[in-house]
Amino acid sequence: MRSFKASYKFSPLKAGSLFLGAVLALGAISLDAKSAESARGAPAIASASSVTHYRTKEVDGVKIFYRETGPKDAPVLLLLHGFPTSSHMFRNLMPALADRYHVIAPDYPGYGQSESPDRAKFNYTFDRYSELVDGLLDQLGVAKYAMYVMDYGAPVGWRLALKHPERISGLIVQNGNAYNEGLKEFWDPIKAYWSDHSEAHRKALYSLVSPETTIFQYTDGVSDTSRISPDNWIHDQALLDRPGNAEIQMDLFYDYRTNVPLYPAVQAYFRKYQPPTLIVWGKNDKIFPADGAYPYKRDLPEVEFHLIDTGHFVLEDKADEVVPLIRDFLKRKVGTETKRKVAVQ
Template identity: 80%
Template sequence: MNVTHHRTAEIDGIGIFYREAGPADAPVVLLLHGFPTSSHMFRNLIPALSDRYRVIAPDYPGYGQSAMPDRAQFAYTFDRFGELVDGLLDRLGVTAYAMYVMDYGAPVGWRLALKHPERITGLIIQNGNAYDEGLKEFWDPIKRYWASGAEADRKALHVLVTPGITKFQYTDGVADVSRVSPDNWVHDQALLDRPGNADIQMDMFYDYRTNLPLYPSVQAYFRKHLPPTLIVWGKNDTIFPADGAHPYKRDLPDVEFHLFDTGHFVLEDKADEVFPLIRDFLDRKISKSSR
């Protein structure tokens, strides 16, 4: 088993933590995490891939072990996250990579793909949105905040960073909750509870509105470049339901499409089913890609 290294690089003055494993000259797989977690969500996938791939999993600012700069000096936006991940890849000398995108990782990854379409060797999409159909009832309170910008609507979203909702994200739609480690929500909640972090999350909820105008460009990228794509999606997810998975077929006719009987965090209870699919996809589609 390859060793996973835990490192921090200063990118634009911000400490960006990342996990890295695998041969330095192997094809790169970039793992982009979602909310409310961090690269911790990939702790089991990394060793499952790193015998053959160079795996890189960063934490965004305010998440995991990366720096949490003051909101007065740092803009918590998806644009900024994309710039910092791009800067990290430049620092690491990475010029071609497959992307695993999940939840917030999707809009971060789409920005990278739009900026550097020639660098993307493949996509693995897990409950990450690129279509209007994917934003259902769960998003209604967030959309109200987008529309109003009002403090009352912002405060109403604070429930989304409470322990009950953090646990819900891991357990909702899961048939056998005993397969999901409770360390997940304990770990995530401890980081959400840091002084000032709740306001960072509210900023990110508000900035999510900037992703929707990008969807046509992202879909055009799919149609033009036809990146090899694997979808591994929890079909019982309340946040990003399967309504958001099916539209990928319109723009990616050769997509390898799999829905699983689980919720938001597919890797937690379906790793035994998902990991072999990911390995097989990467081995067929990007194992000979340029580094």
């Protein structure tokens, strides 16, 4: 067999044709990328603004870790994570929004990379979490922001909205409860613990921090589990299994009872301020079922309402469906211009 070098003879005509073909191919790729961007409402090519930074600030004596991306002078989107995860749940969403928004995603104490203070010296409550997130935003100079709230992120976010209603530019609600209708059978053992704060009812909840339950939260209600990375539950379970963390989670299960009496005030906030709101709710979720999504329509008649055919963690398998909805909503309701009025592509 002759070598490639021996068999190939240079032809200017052939070389020119190859060059022209390459140019046309690159042009087609560019057009396809632009078409894809238009179809998805997402940037086709990542820019420097999509780089995520991993930072820590001390807030009221507690080290709070947060992820941050996007232009500092762009409209702010605050991402508030749920149980049993952390800002890790937003790792894919953040780059998809970074071209137009300043995105901030903190970890609460006891979650992710934030500090886990001794329970004897720190109250693991939703009141305390909201105070620390509020303090972080103050340190970052954030005076107005939209919020993405999910699971535990909802009661943290609702407290921020009640304290600073003028600061909230919009809401994205993903399986985050604000109505009694949303607390169904899954919550019965937790409600039993609320009723008497007994050791027996507390011990019954340890199964909620087991590997089986963590996997369940990611896979239940998902039609194609091959779209769910197992890295999720390995990551979350490793953090749940840290010494003392299970007790932190039990404290928070008990404190969740304080959110229910807050619901009427949250609903009154909705009715009074009518914040632009997007619902992107996993309709097959057993933890926060769709029963808790529909009541938002009572208080927010202009709500943009989408039930997504998946479970608890919508972003893990339906980001291709949800991200365009989020980008379109933010563009129309929150805006895209930076403080310097720089044009956004």
